[in-house]
Amino acid sequence: MSTTPAPAAPAATLRHFLVDTDLTPAEQSEVLDLAQSMKAERFRHRPLAGPQTGIVFFDKTSTRTRVSFAAGIADLGGQPLIVNPGETQLGHKESIADTARVLSRMVSVIVWRTFAQSGLQEMAEHATVxxxxxxxxxxxxxxxxxxxxxxxxxxxxxxxxxMAYLGDAANNMANSYLLAGVTAGMHVRIAGPAGYLPQAPVVAAAEARATETGGSVLVTTDAAQALDGADVVVTDTWISMGQEDEKEARQSLFRDYAVDAAAMGTAAPDAIFLHCLPAYRGFEVAAEVIDGPQSVVFDEAENRLHAQKALMAWLLYRSGLATAPDGAPGAAGVGPETTGR
Structure with a gap:
């Protein structure tokens, strides 16, 4: 009988999700497959059973993000811990790095709605979840x-x-539509006024990813060019948090990028309309569009729950911190036995 020990299982790599391109095209498809499976069987996946705790920090107000993450963590068998602004020492009396080290010993996933991307990056550099x-x-x-x-x-x-996105295109939503859209193999068109378009590094990153997937990128000031034959039409609020005092000026600036019946008429006849909500009817979108038959905004809102559940489960599976049910889409062959944690 051989006494040669069996080779050790390779250590799993800890995975985070800080920007859309943290998922490869194949991985993004796996997460979406998992989300569709979870939507059909809501309580099959229990990677947070125990219950383990998932902590969710909010530096900004929220409705859909708050509820979907809290419900999602509970659906996965865990206990959500919601932390509001000013309730911890995070970034004030205690560094982000030290907070990450402490939390990693107590919770199984860290979710953060915040301002600077650099804070998330620092958290991920020092976390072990x-x-x-x-x-x-x-x-x-x-x-x-x-x-x-x-x-x-x-x-x-x-x-x-x-996919055509219209309006304030110098914001986080436009950036993510570019990056995630081309990762999914879509032809992404972004339209907004001069001075309110995505920055060059984001466009370059999207173009690089598009070469992998067959997608494409168009950034323009011409709303009609972006809308022409579009299968998916998207907009976002013109007045984000902290911009309330600019309301009148921004209304005038973005008026030509409003999604109304005429705009939808330029898109494909079977185009669908998306909006991440909250929406301001009569501003970025007409009531007849968002409340009309082409609007799928409430399906979109519900899908925050299913997509985020899938994401958290996938990260735990791929990080070797939980075991996927047999036959789970995109998650086979990973589990605690491979973890390096």
Whole structure:
């Protein structure tokens, strides 16, 4: 009998989700497959059974993000711990690095809705559990997973579809639509006024990813060019948190990028309309559009729950911190036995 020991299982790599391109095209598809499976069987996956704790920090107000992460952690068998601004020492009396080290000994996943992307990066550098960007000034990647899930449900695919985003295109939503959209193989068109378009590094990153997937990028000031034949039409509020005093000026600035019946008439006849909400009817979108038959915004809102559950489970599985049920989409062959933690 051989006495040669069996080779050790390779250590799993700790995974975080801080920006849309943290998932490869194949991995993004795995997460979306898992989300569709979880939506069909809501309580099959229990990677946080125990219950283990998932901590969710909010530096900004929230409705959908708060409820979907809290419900999602509970659905996964865990206990959500919601932390509001000013309730901890995070970033004030205690460094982000030290906070990450402490939390990693107490919780199984760290979710943070914050301002600076650099804070999330520092948290991930020092954490030994997955860190999730629930929104930053630069990106909103969890929203895009929900949006892509919604596109899949209503269009049957993402690859090759044209997605047009109109309005304030210098914000986190436009950045994530570019990056996540091309990762999903879509042709992403971004339209906004001069001075309110995505920054060059984000566009370059999207173009690089598009070469892998067959997607494409168009950034323009011409709303009609972006809308022409689009399969998916998207907009976002013109007045984000902290911009309330600019309301009149921004109304005038973005008026030509409002999504109304005429705009939808320029898109494909079977185009769907997305909005991450909250929406301001009569500003960035007409009531007849968001409340009309082409609108799928409430499916989109619900899908925050399913997409984020899938993301958290996938990160735990891929990090070797939980075992996936047999036959789970995209999660086979990973579990605690491979962890290096």
């Amino acid at each position: 997955p860190v999730v960007n629930a929104l930053s000034d630069d990106y909103h990647p969890c929203q895009l997973l929900a949006d892509l899930l919604t596109v899949r449900e209503h269009k049957g695919r993402t690859e090759g579809l044209v």
